[in-house]
Structure formats: C-alpha cells, structure tokens
Amino acid sequence: MTERAAPSTPARSARVNGLNRLLMRLLKIAIISTLLFMLAAEMISSGPKTRPPMVSAVAWVQWAVSMFAIGVYIWYRPGRKRWIAAAALASLAATGLDVLVDQGTRGVGTAELFALLLLMLFAVRHWDAPPGRWVAIAVGAALSVLGIRLFAPEYEGAQVGGIVLILMAMSTVIGFGAYFRSLDKLRRETQEEVRQAERLELAREMHDFVAHHVTGMVVLAQAAQVTSTDPKKAFADIEEAGLAALTSMRRMVKMLRNDDSGAGTNPLGDLAQIEDLVDRFNREGTDTTCFISPELAGNVAPEIAATAHRIVREALTNVRKHARGATRVRVVVAAASGQGLEVSVRDDGRAARGRLAESGGGMGLLGLGERIEAVGGQLRAQPRPEGGWETAAWLPRAAAETA
Secondary structure, X not given: OOXXXXXXXXXXXXXXXXXXXXXXXXXXXXXHHHHHHHHHHHHHOOOOOOOOHXXXXXXXXXXXXXXXXXXXXXXXXXXXXXXXXXXXXXXHHHHHHHHHOOOOOOOOOHHHHHHHHHHHHHHHHOOXXXXXXXXXXXXXXXXXXXXXXXOOOOOOOHHHHHHHHHHHHHHHHHHHHHHHHHHHHHHHHHHHHHHHHHHHHHHHHHHHHHHHHHHHHHHHHHHHHHOOOOHHHHHHHHHHHHHHHHHHHHHHHHHHHOOOOOOOOOOOOOHHHHHHHHHHHHHOOOEEEEEEOXXXXXXXXXXXXXHHHHHHHHHHHHHHHHEEOOOEEEEEEEEEOOOEEEEEEEEOOEEOOOXXXXXXXXXXXXXXXXXXXXXXXXXXXXXXXXXXXXXXXXXXXXXXXXX
C-alpha cells in the first residue's frame, strides 16, 4: 500500500536515500583512508633493534599485495568475485614468499588483513554468485595464515595467539555476511511472492476486460443487423473495438510475463465501486466525501477505471494507517485536460511515526506508480501546504500502449 510516512514520500524519500548514500560514501572514504594510513605506518615503523620493512624487497611485494586488496575493496561491485579470489591468492603467495625468504624484518599485512576481512564479508554475502563458493574458502585460507608474517616468531606463542585472534575476527565477519545474505534472500522471496500473487489475481480478472470488449463488438454487430447503418461504418466500429480488445489483452499478458513488473498490478474495481469504498471508509468514523464527474461514466477504458479504483483504495488505506488525527477526507475523480482524468485523495491528518508508519513494507508507492505508468499516467504523492496529505494521479481515459 502507499505509505505516507517520511521514508515513502518521493521528495523526502529522495532526500533520505541521498543522505544514506552520502553517509555510506563517507564511511567508505574513512575506511580506505584508515587502511592507507595503516599501510604507510607499517612500512616506515621499526623497533629498537629492527629495521623498517621498507628496506626489504619482500616487504614491497607485500605492500603491493595490500594495495591490490584495498583496490579490490574500493572498486568491488556484486558480480566481481573473481577479483576477491585474485586478492586472496595474491595474499597466499605473499605469505608463502615471507616464509621462504627470511627478510630480517617484520612483515607487512595489517591493512591487508582488514581489507581481506571486508572482502570476506562480500564473498559470504554473495556466496552463490560466480565463480563459486570456493572464493570465500580461499579468502579464509589467506586470512588464516596471514598471522605468520604479522607476528614475530621469536616471541613464544605470538603467532598462534595472533592466528586465533584473526580466526575469531573472521568468524564474526562470516556471521555478518551470512546475516546480510539471509536479508537479501528474504527480500527476494518477498518480492517474488508479491509478484506471484498479483499475477494470479490479474489472471483471474483478465476475462472481465476481454468480456467487456467482446460484448461491445457483439452489440455493434447486432445493431448493424437491425438498423440501416452503413456496413462500412459498422465494420469500422467493430474493427476499432477489436483492436482495443487486442491492445488490452496484450498489455495484461505483458504484465503477467514481466518478471520485473513489481507489485501493484491488480486490476480490480471500477469507477462505480469507488463510492462503495468511500461509504465503507466513512462508516469507520472519518468524514469522507466523494465526487465523481458524471461525464466520465462510460467514457473510461476498463484498465483506467480499475487503476482509479486502486488509487482510491490504496490512498484510503494509507489514511487509515498513517494519518494521525485525520477528520476529513476528500475523494475526487474529475475530468482533466488532454482527454484524461484526475484522481485525488486529500486529508487533513498528520504523518504517523514509529512502527506503524514503518510497517508498510516499502512496496506500495513503487507498485502504485508502476501500475499508473503502465497505463500512461503520472502519480503525485506529497504533503499539502495547508496540512495533511495528497495522493493524486493523472490518467488518460484510454490506456496508452507501453513500450
């Protein structure tokens, strides 16, 4: 259903999404800056009796591997798991080189360690994505042995304790990755369930539209038989009705077949049933009035009438759920310019806050917008300057064929 709470309004939702993107970008910049600073500090740091790693050629190889791992984190996108695998294999090779060549200095890899932990999060979250699950296993192996070059072997138990700490951190990251993966899976399953339910309902109601057009064709044919109508005109009218039926059928079949159609393609209801919606809503205790322009009767395509009914139904449900203190609701379905009509639902309530406002699921506004765009219309949902909320849409009287 459409949401009126802050996250669901087009303008405010855009601001919230923009703020979230900005915060995520700033967080990523902070992480990258920290990793680079950590890597630079590793290269130049030294103890009382040890030289800095920058004097060793092996350390520069490890520096390059760390920079590569950081770069993979910077430019990683879903579907680029091969680069994660490359970073893990490079880390394993750098650790093997450290074991084979005694460089006489402490190894470099703390920044690489944190970068690989972040990449492990992505690898687990996109567990089933190509090139396969072995990528996460490779990253785990690289992290497990990384402690060999980070902790001095001369201190008894230092490497063992360090590896244990790394394994604990890795298990935490794996847990977060699995949690995010379960959220992604739940979201996909929920969307698919909504789409499947909408398609089934659309399939059940398709015969109503087909019957409407076919009945019109039959009436035209019967009228031509009993009147002195010009046969050419009668055939032209029948042809026009047939083309309208084919267009309507093609549009609905496209909705049924489109995997990305989203929610909200339910074609139930017509203009005559809008008053029933308003009456039921009025009986629930809110002063609700309705006006439907008489000139629209019989001059609106079935898909458009069903879409107008859906707009009113969703908007009234939205008022009931989110409009605190609403005392008046005005529903208007009137003729508009450009051979169209405007459907509007306005109230004087205030936006709800808390769990009730957040319980809409985030699908309503998207689904309603897609339904309206599918017939060539435009949706507007926004706060009113004088207070309250407005859900309005311009619709053509005859549905436009979508590309």
